[in-house]
Amino acid sequence: MIDGLELQIAETLVVVFSYIIVRFAVDKAIDKVTNKFDYQRARSKVMKKFVHFFMLFIALQFFLFIWGVDQSELVFFITSMLTVLGIAFFAQWSIISNVTSSFIIFFSYPCKIGDTITVLDKDFPIMGKIIDIEIFFVTIKTEEDEVITIPNNVFIQKVIKQK
Numbered sequence: 818m819i820d821g822l823e824l825q826i827a828e829t830l831v832v833v834f835s836y837i838i839v840r841f842a843v844d845k846a847i848d849k850v851t852n853k854f855d856y857q858r859a860r861s862k863v864m865k866k867f868v869h870f871f872m873l874f875i876a877l878q879f880f881l882f883i884w885g886v887d888q889s890e891l892v893f894f895i896t897s898m899l900t901v902l903g904i905a906f907f908a909q910w911s912i913i914s915n916v917t918s919s920f921i922i923f924f925s926y927p928c929k930i931g932d933t934i935t936v937l938d939k940d941f942p943i944m945g946k947i948i949d950i951e952i953f954f955v956t957i958k959t960e961e962d963e964v965i966t967i968p969n970n971v972f973i974q975k976v977i978k979q980k
Contacts, residue, residue, distance in 0.1 A: 828883045836876045843868055850924060857930045860950055864923050867916075867952065915953045918969035922950060928977060936967070937976040943967070 844865060851861040881891055928934055930950055934957070936943040945959035954966040967975075 825883055825885075829880065832876055832879045832883065836872065840869065840872060843872070855929065856923070857950075860923060860930065863952060864920075867919075912953075914970040915968050918973050919950075919952045921973055922955070922969055926973065928979065933980040935978040935980070936972075937978055 847861050847865055847868070850856070851858070878895075922928075928947060930947050933946050934944070936957075943957060943959065943965055945957040945963075945965065947955060948958045948964070949956040950969075952969075954968055955972045957965045957967065959965060
């Protein structure tokens with residue numbers, strides 16, 4: 818018969834192995850998308866770090882449940898933290914918008930690093946080469962050697978002309 822400690826160890830091992838398998842599968846999926854759309858390796862590296870962070874957060878939640886943290890206290894703590902984060906993110910809604918936009922740009926946007934584009938904006942058109950795509954910004958270098966950063970949420974809302 819398995820006692821409480823052995824059960825906790827077994828459950829912990831299941832979570833660890835599941836985490837490793839899911840992480841491997843997610844990495845392969847991101848690599849597949851990277852190769853399919855000919856994205857830069859640096860771009861997939863940033864996306865992997867972001868996804869790994871959230872997977873680790875979920876695994877830590879499982880560990881807390883397995884090792885006997887009182888569920889009512891844990892739920893109270895998590896809801897309190899989410900409330901604080903929600904208020905912070907509401908005050909800075911563009912952070913969430915930019916992170917979400919970075920996923921959209923990574924998985925389904927036709928532009929990639931090295932492409933020459935024109936951002937068709939009636940007030941301030943921008944023409945240049947994409948030199949970096951990060952979690953929050955797309956960086957463009959113009960023909961005049963100016964470096965312009967555009968928030969991801971603005972970038973996906975603009976009409977982009979590729980050359």
